[in-house]
Amino acid sequence: MSEDPEPARNISGGAAGGGSAAEFDPETAGTRAEAVVDRLGELYWTKTYGGRDALECLVRTVLSQNTSDKASQPAHDALMERYAPGGEADEEDDGGDLAAALAEADQSTLAETIRPAGLYNQKSETLIALSKRVLEEYGSAAAFDEFVREADPETVRETLMDMSGVGPKTADCVLLFAGGREGVFPVDTHVHRIARRLGVAPADADHEGVRAALERAVPEAKCGFGHTAMIQFGREYCRARKPACLDDPEACPMADLCDQVGVDLESGSVVDPADRASDDARS
Missing domain, CATH: 1.10.1670.10 (Helix-hairpin-Helix base-excision DNA repair enzymes (C-terminal))
Structure with missing residues (x-):
């Protein structure tokens, strides 16, 4: 077992x-x-x-840090239900942007949403900071996704590891699961x-x-x-x-x-x- x-x-x-x-x-x-x-x-x-949305993959990997998939998956599902386009936080249901929703999220509410993943205060702060940086540098989750899929892999890896809360394993998971990068x-x-x-x-x-x-x-x-x-x-x-x-x-x-x-x-x-x-x- x-x-x-x-x-x-x-x-x-x-x-x-x-x-x-x-x-x-x-x-x-x-x-x-x-x-x-x-x-x-x-x-x-x-x-x-490959084929996974890059920001969602980044969010998912941050949630999985220092815990098991069994604990982090409910946190991921709850976060997406609330903050993904069409979710509870998307009041106008207008196909909003995950990066924008998380960047504007109330930290305590986000922390409570991802509580099952553990270290929820720290992880909520990290997710908000990451989303703000994605918005500042790429303008949207979709543009960030394009960068992860199409830019030079080493450039993507270095950029990801320069982000708060992102280490080698997290960067590599984004390259693999979102970017579909071989090797x-x-x-x-x-x-x-x-x-x-x-x-x-x-x-x-x-x-x-x-x-x-x-x-x-x-x-x-x-x-x-x-x-x-x-x-x-x-x-x-x-x-x-x-x-x-x-x-x-x-x-x-x-x-x-x-x-x-x-x-x-x-x-x-x-x-x-x-x-x-x-x-x-x-x-």
Whole structure:
């Protein structure tokens, strides 16, 4: 049973929230990291991404910070119901702009709306500031969306990371889910843990180090799916404190591809891969 189940409705990309199907051939993997992604493709529906409104994607990712999808999705849904064009805050129902609605939102009301996501006061302030900047620099949510989809990816990433409350993972999620950019492998806590535990990224790599290692080793077309599938794999098998291999080494579908860095099957202990690497260096 998953520790952190996905929402009933997948909202991670594409016009209907699910992306479009993609096909991977495990026999052609050129690196172990690519083989890992191909194996994930045998477990989960492979998909490509893009098509999501950029500002909504940015809002969704900010809401997901430091919490689970199970908690952040209700906050996202409530925010969109109130502030999206045609929502409760759009009194004239005239096809208004999400950026304008959030920029003009009462902070306490917005905070209460997104309460399920946690850190709601901080996140509401961030969302208002982000929306004001979008309006100031692009004029509308639609124009911001065009920038995310059509500008140079590195320029988009740098611009997003210059915004308050936006870090590398948030910027990469916007590039992937809204921009549909290939070659982007966002790194959250699951991906950071699993890539190092598997041994496809250095044990002591930070989030950016893991991203760089994966984007070098995984073909561009497979990076987006690799991100979402690795998260699901982390929820179902490679959990932080109790990976499936502790109960049965053969229970994990990645057993033959995994270095089990930080996992001691004999003692049942689990440590961060970086701690295991430090211990090995001292011995």
